[in-house]
Amino acid sequence: KELKKYYPVLGGFFRKKIGDVKAVDNISFELKRGETFGLVGESGCGKSTAGRTITRLFKPTSGKIFFEGEDITSIYGSRLRNMRKDIQMVFQDPYASLNPKMMVGSIVSEPILNYRRVSEKAVRDEVMDLLTKVGLPEDAYFKYPHEFSGGQRQRIGIARALALKPKLIVADEPVSALDVSVQSQVLNLLKSLQKEFNLTLLFIAHDLSVVKHMSDRIGVMYLGNLVEVADADDLYANPKHPYTKALISAIPMPDPRNKSARIILKGDVPSPQNPPVGCAFHPRCPEAMPQCSERKPQLKEVNREHRVSCLLYD
Ligand code: SF4
């Protein structure tokens, strides 16, 4: 709720704070139990920062985070430890997030041993079972990360995230570093594990076609702001925000008869250190009006469960 995460910008001889990068600038949304919520936007829009702030890997600058009704914004100690069990992350680069010196079995056992008193045999059985569930051979237990392909390493990362039977998984671009040919296998795996483990999934991606495949609802981010939130089908059939329209128009269409023109946005994403005043999208917006450079739009409901932040709908 009204979550902000700013990074200080230091400058000058004394490395004094000279400004802020407003990575996440006041976003509010909710995850419903059991759903997949896709958080999408270009790189640098703040979606990873949002994911890491929600999981309390980063400290929020302001705003609140609630999990199952409990305010977790500033818990610490044993309460934070308990919460970590319920909320796990899967990272973009599986190789960088796996310790190369540890056997896969130890990597996946580690969270279990950190949280529960269990016999060696019980842990091993549990981990073998997890490895099978993510589609790895049982002897993966005794191998090292470098012995696996990118897709298999991401399966190891997923097994580790599942080890504590979390309720929520935040997956930050889990397939962006993988070959296209294995992306859909890993996505399908995530989908079936979600059912089996009753997971809620916050799925972060820059690629709208990947998000569509995965999500029940979608939030579109631009320069630290949520500009549109809707059911996935509704968002694709009926995008409201000019930025969402442009993103959707850029998805390659399998049907060549579909002639809807691609909307090309002018310019680059401005710096989040000096975001444009008014609507942050106005310098690039094909539908911008004079008031767009003066007033900042708020996220408002335009239809049932469909919210958009744009003065066209004010
Ligand atoms: Fe475009 Fe104005 Fe809407 Fe911003 S508020 S998206 S500039 S029309």
Ligand code: MG
């Ligand atoms: Mg990122």
